[in-house]
Amino acid sequence: MSKGGRADTASKGRREKIKQQQAAARAQEKRRKMVTYVTAGAVAVAAVGLGWWYSASTTRSEEAAGALAPITVQPDGSVVMAKSGVTRPVIDIYEDFQCPACKEAERVSGQTFKNLAAEGKAKVVYHPITIFSQEPTRSNSLRAGAAARCVADGRQWMAFHDLLFDNQPAETVQGFKVDELARWGKEAGVTAPDFQQCVTSQKHVQTQLSYSTKIMSEQKLTHTPTVKLNGTEMDNQVIFSPSELRDAVTEAAK
Amino acid sequence: MAASPSSLKARKAIPWVTTAARLILGGVLIAAGALKIGNPSDSVVAVKAYQLLPDSIAVTVGHILPILEIVVGVLLVVGLLTRVAAAIAGLLMLAFVVGIAWAWARGLRIDCGCFGGGGQLGAGQEPAYLLDILRDFGLVLLGAWTIRFPPGRLALDGALGLGATEHDEGEDQR
Numbered sequence: 001m002s003k004g005g006r007a008d009t010a011s012k013g014r015r016e017k018i019k020q021q022q023a024a025a026r027a028q029e030k031r032r033k034m035v036t037y038v039t040a041g042a043v044a045v046a047a048v049g050l051g052w053w054y055s056a057s058t059t060r061s062e063e064a065a066g067a068l069a070p071i072t073v074q075p076d077g078s079v080v081m082a083k084s085g086v087t088r089p090v091i092d093i094y095e096d097f098q099c100p101a102c103k104e105a106e107r108v109s110g111q112t113f114k115n116l117a118a119e120g121k122a123k124v125v126y127h128p129i130t131i132f133s134q135e136p137t138r139s140n141s142l143r144a145g146a147a148a149r150c151v152a153d154g155r156q157w158m159a160f161h162d163l164l165f166d167n168q169p170a171e172t173v174q175g176f177k178v179d180e181l182a183r184w185g186k187e188a189g190v191t192a193p194d195f196q197q198c199v200t201s202q203k204h205v206q207t208q209l210s211y212s213t214k215i216m217s218e219q220k221l222t223h224t225p226t227v228k229l230n231g232t233e234m235d236n237q238v239i240f241s242p243s244e245l246r247d248a249v250t251e252a253a254k
Numbered sequence: 255m256a257a258s259p260s261s262l263k264a265r266k267a268i269p270w271v272t273t274a275a276r277l278i279l280g281g282v283l284i285a286a287g288a289l290k291i292g293n294p295s296d297s298v299v300a301v302k303a304y305q306l307l308p309d310s311i312a313v314t315v316g317h318i319l320p321i322l323e324i325v326v327g328v329l330l331v332v333g334l335l336t337r338v339a340a341a342i343a344g345l346l347m348l349a350f351v352v353g354i355a356w357a358w359a360r361g362l363r364i365d366c367g368c369f370g371g372g373g374q375l376g377a378g379q380e381p382a383y384l385l386d387i388l389r390d391f392g393l394v395l396l397g398a399w400t401i402r403f404p405p406g407r408l409a410l411d412g413a414l415g416l417g418a419t420e421h422d423e424g425e426d427q428r
Contacts, residue, residue, distance in 0.1 A: 029415075033414070033415055033416055036414050036416060037335070037416055040334050040335055040416075041335060041338070044325050044329060044335065047321070047325050048318065048321050048322050048325050050321075051291070051318075051320075051321025051322075051324070051325070052317055052318045052321055055291070055294040055317040055318075055320070055321065056294075056317050058294065059294055059295055059298075059317075100299050100302060100303060101295075101296075101299050104295050104298060104299050104302070105295070108295060170305055171303075171362070171363075172305075172360070172361065172362055172363075236293055236295070236296065237292060237293055240293065240294070240295035240296075
């Protein structure tokens, strides 16, 4: 081998070394970027997960604690649920069987209202009204409201009330048909012989309508659900958060 | 470089356009999320009002949407994980376009629930579907631009060296 060749090999070796160092630096840089990228991604995903968990936990429904408090259907069609002797605080629930937000309120906080009454911590009064002015929602709501007025027994009324919300039709279709209503009544345990006839003849439609008009103007209702605690309207944030709702009611009982 | 002065100018403007796109898209997402996050039930009702998803999925979407919008919005504004954030934001907006178009086609009378609100329209209110769709489609385009030319100026991705992918390496570096 010639001298020049050897020098050539040496410089080749040096160049090789530099190349290797550069490659190592590049790999390290790549690793650093990867770690930064993955960390940022993980933090973002964790933030979404945490927010989701928190959001879901504020609206977590209560479990049924035991038997319901005694329920009585009043002559005007409102329904009182309270342990005997419990007169305050009063929770007035104004709801429409056809209103999606009412369905959601029942899904989230319905059990809390029942539990509070069962624990003797509140007197709960349901006022089923018809707030819709457009079709088909108005007629749907009227049929359901009139059918509920055919149930005289408190326990059966509550079961029927729950079934109506569970089976709420979409707002664009005709629903709460009389045969469906009669069937759900049976499912709710209604045994009164004239129930079927009462539902199909829709004999309480006019009463439901005049009751709604009266209550809406008296109570100055602009939307459903409206829930009042001792006459003061509660924020949606409270109504839709079982734990906040329970706290507000317990506070009012003091 | 053999570029003419005008194309050079355009090349210099591109990262700034990306920055503007990021700020608009991110700002809208943050606003939309913030207005909804205080009342998840409204958000759930709004999602259900579209009658597009089964109830159990609608509940999950209603809860996750506000926080997702805020997190993605913040990522876009600070320019971190720009490309991924822009892709998620673009897909969200595309989903909203589809949802609103669906509601329109089915003749539903709902509020889009985009910036809070329970999805229900009061008496006498009319839905503004076309406006909602145009706005959201515009935001899809901003998302697409950001995916194509990330991360723009004033971006954490740039500062951390995360922004440029192989094919636009050098182009987007400060």
